[in-house]
Amino acid sequence: MSSSQAPVITSAHPLIDIIAIGLVLAFLFGLIANRIKISPIVGYLIAGLIIGPYTPGFVADNHVARQLAEIGVILLMFGVGLHFSFKDLLAVKSIAVPGAIVQLTFSTLLGIGLSTLMGWPLASGIIFGLCLSTASTVVLLRALEERQLIESKRGQIAIGWLIVEDLVMVFTLVLLPAVIPILHQGSGNLWPLIFDLSLTLGKVALFIIVMLTLGPKIIPWLLAKSAGTGSRELFTLCVLAIAMGIAFGSVALFQVSFALGAFFAGMILNESDLSHRAAHDTLPLRDAFAVLFFVSVGMLFNPKIIITSPLGVLATISIIILGKSIAAYIIVRLMKHSKRTALLISVSLAQIGEFAFILATLGGSLGVLNDETQSLIVAGAIFSILLNPLVFTLAERYLQSTKTIEEQIIEKAIEEESQIPVTICNHAILIGYGRVGSLIGAALHNQHIPLVVIESSRNRVEELRSQGINAILGNAANHEILALARLDCARWLLLTTPNGYESGEIVSFARSQRPDLEIIARAHYDDEVDYLNERGATEVVMGEREIAYCMAKLIKN
Numbered sequence: 001m002s003s004s005q006a007p008v009i010t011s012a013h014p015l016i017d018i019i020a021i022g023l024v025l026a027f028l029f030g031l032i033a034n035r036i037k038i039s040p041i042v043g044y045l046i047a048g049l050i051i052g053p054y055t056p057g058f059v060a061d062n063h064v065a066r067q068l069a070e071i072g073v074i075l076l077m078f079g080v081g082l083h084f085s086f087k088d089l090l091a092v093k094s095i096a097v098p099g100a101i102v103q104l105t106f107s108t109l110l111g112i113g114l115s116t117l118m119g120w121p122l123a124s125g126i127i128f129g130l131c132l133s134t135a136s137t138v139v140l141l142r143a144l145e146e147r148q149l150i151e152s153k154r155g156q157i158a159i160g161w162l163i164v165e166d167l168v169m170v171f172t173l174v175l176l177p178a179v180i181p182i183l184h185q186g187s188g189n190l191w192p193l194i195f196d197l198s199l200t201l202g203k204v205a206l207f208i209i210v211m212l213t214l215g216p217k218i219i220p221w222l223l224a225k226s227a228g229t230g231s232r233e234l235f236t237l238c239v240l241a242i243a244m245g246i247a248f249g250s251v252a253l254f255q256v257s258f259a260l261g262a263f264f265a266g267m268i269l270n271e272s273d274l275s276h277r278a279a280h281d282t283l284p285l286r287d288a289f290a291v292l293f294f295v296s297v298g299m300l301f302n303p304k305i306i307i308t309s310p311l312g313v314l315a316t317i318s319i320i321i322l323g324k325s326i327a328a329y330i331i332v333r334l335m336k337h338s339k340r341t342a343l344l345i346s347v348s349l350a351q352i353g354e355f356a357f358i359l360a361t362l363g364g365s366l367g368v369l370n371d372e373t374q375s376l377i378v379a380g381a382i383f384s385i386l387l388n389p390l391v392f393t394l395a396e397r398y399l400q401s402t403k404t405i406e407e408q409i410i411e412k413a414i415e416e417e418s419q420i421p422v423t424i425c426n427h428a429i430l431i432g433y434g435r436v437g438s439l440i441g442a443a444l445h446n447q448h449i450p451l452v453v454i455e456s457s458r459n460r461v462e463e464l465r466s467q468g469i470n471a472i473l474g475n476a477a478n479h480e481i482l483a484l485a486r487l488d489c490a491r492w493l494l495l496t497t498p499n500g501y502e503s504g505e506i507v508s509f510a511r512s513q514r515p516d517l518e519i520i521a522r523a524h525y526d527d528e529v530d531y532l533n534e535r536g537a538t539e540v541v542m543g544e545r546e547i548a549y550c551m552a553k554l555i556k557n
């Protein structure tokens, strides 16, 4: 990969260079991509290409870029854990475990097939195939987040599947240095391999046991303590320290991957009532590092490979996008899931990313992968990431064209299991069932007003259902979720979520659908009050103002 690299000008501050130049360029190209209605990811990758070694001008430090990308993976996986409970993980194991293993095997075999055609040795074929088989966490989560699918059943299967792939990769990375000499010699001493395998298994098991026994005792307590200090800074710091500290510890002590460590940290935090705040507070940082992840991928790409090995590139992309998808689709369908679930899982896994690079680097250092193979892997990653939003859109279009909207909503509702279709009318739709929403819910109950709650927290929805209250799981900003709550025939829409600007979007959509609906919204700032009124709210209640009135009333002279 070094033949046409631009000379590297060493800088005294490589970290600042890459963050500053990388973010500025990613912003500019992201903006352009957004203007021409393509995914901003394309813009981030181009920014990476520009600061990479294969284009003239400034060359960012590749080593620093990779570490920044890894922080992106840690923060994102932590974020996923925050929405995922251990129960959710166990609930999808029956499909995620066999699915991931069969798909990994199938795509590795395709990789070996291609490498045989190219005349590479078996060891190269195996590593090449493995590189093509593991999807990127960042790309998958971005796609699910954009479509508000993280907490859906299909999204959870895809995430569970990815976690199994992650685990397999952890083992692969550990075992590969022992397996390669055996493959080279044809035979060899199997004992070191068995020893390494048992050691890794033991370490992963120990890590999980430590996390599940000590974690729930220490982490929520730490979080509550730091929230109790009243300092927002200390709270955010505590969340970051937990995410980064556990990710680091999981690698340093147990040799588990950073991503897996961070996922477990998030999952344990998920049990705490403060998990929403933790997710909210770390969001800007997660976004910034996810962008740097894509920039660092762009940096690895050497466009020359398209000219030197066009067929190789095409075949690699086909394996990633078509081969993997077809395998995943068949497995999910065989397990009796719907077409919608099967397609979503297939397309979300039809790309490769960070693990492929780690594995390709290891293959290079073991002397098994040459420059051309590594370039093919990077090209496969770039193109599969670029094409992923398009593949998603095509799959969605296909599903839409084959069914009516009602069929789609009902199918989705049944499939999500937890979405129980609502049949009432003249009711109140209550968005959010936290501190504000729960009190309103009780008041409505006392007045015998029928109620449907929309909540984005799975735990809260389950609790409400156990009390016999109609509850829909999801983000109210999603129009289909509002349709499930029967926006078409509701009498009131009560928005109790704390972000006035997010509520504004919901108000504006609801108003466009129902000019006669009574919409009452919560706000915390004067500008939010104006924003909500402009978008069509009937009444806006500003929390701080009401607190002041109540407190003033309590002053007895």
Ligand code: AMP
Residues within 6 Å of the ligand: 276, 431, 432, 433, 434, 435, 436, 437, 454, 455, 456, 457, 460, 474, 475, 476, 477, 496, 497, 498, 502
């Ligand atoms: P609180 O601020 O304590 O009244 O809690 C607000 C509640 O709203 C929390 O339970 C959140 O899970 C929920 N929530 C926040 N945003 C959304 C949304 N977009 N859709 C549905 N529920 C939400």
